[in-house]
Amino acid sequence: MKNEPNQQQQIxxxxxxxxxxxxxxxxxHTGTCIDLLKPDYFESAELLGNFLFRIENLQLSRLEEVYxxxxxxxxxxxxxxGHILFGESFKRNAFMTALAEEYQKRDFxxxxxxxxxxxxxxxxxxxxxxxxxxxxDLISDCLVPVFKKMNANFKDDATNPYVPLLRSVSVVLEKxx
Numbered sequence: 001m002k003n004e005p006n007q008q009q010q011i012x013x014x015x016x017x018x019x020x021x022x023x024x025x026x027x028x029h030t031g032t033c034i035d036l037l038k039p040d041y042f043e044s045a046e047l048l049g050n051f052l053f054r055i056e057n058l059q060l061s062r063l064e065e066v067y068x069x070x071x072x073x074x075x076x077x078x079x080x081x082g083h084i085l086f087g088e089s090f091k092r093n094a095f096m097t098a099l100a101e102e103y104q105k106r107d108f109x110x111x112x113x114x115x116x117x118x119x120x121x122x123x124x125x126x127x128x129x130x131x132x133x134x135x136x137d138l139i140s141d142c143l144v145p146v147f148k149k150m151n152a153n154f155k156d157d158a159t160n161p162y163v164p165l166l167r168s169v170s171v172v173l174e175k176x177x
Contacts, residue, residue: 006130008176011036013126015169018051019079020119022063027056037168041175047168054161063161070162076153081146082116092116102134118146122169130176140177147173 014033018026030052037045055063071079078084086092099115108127113120121143128135147170154163 007036007040008130009126009128011041011172012122015165015172016119016122016126018165019122019169022060022067024060026060026063027052030055037172041172044168044171047164047171050164051161051168054164058161066161070160074153077150079118080114080116081118081121081142084146084149085142118143136177139173144170144173144177 011033014029014036017029018033030048034045034048034052037048058066070077076084082092082095086095096115099121103110103115103124106128108124110117110120121138125135125138130136147166150166151163151170154160154166
């Protein structure tokens with residue numbers, strides 16, 4: 001059942017925007033997300049501040065290149081949760097079918113994206129009550145492991161501007177379980 005978004009849901013919506021393909025409003029969305037995180041997720045807000053510092057002076061075309069290098073070319077950091085969890089296998093297909101059924105039950109539209117697109121999963125979280133059993137399972141059994149695997153691909157001093165964003169999302173997701 002849809003409800004008015006609370007702060008946690010707004011945070012998931014912001015993360016959804018930040019992890020999607022870069023737009024000219026990426027810097028603005030990042031600032032909004034930092035403000036939402038500060039009260040309850042100071043560590044996550046600091047990490048996102050680092051992301052903002054890294055991206056605010058980059059040209060959009062460069063951000064697009066970095067995004068593609070990070071999430072489309074690097075197989076260990078794909079932007080598709082099912083691919084990270086299962087690779088190209090029957091299990092991924094079953095996972096995607098189950099997601100599609102759940103989305104349909106809840107009248108959630110993914111637009112043109114695949115159902116396991118991570119920004120879509122985060123957007124899904126932003127639309128429904130977070131105490132729902134399916135939502136909790138999606139966080140604990142899917143998104144937390146996905147972000148752990150994604151983060152494992154980068155050293156702490158990684159220069160990729162998306163690293164602090166990935167770590168920021170992990171902090172929030174891990175506190176949700």
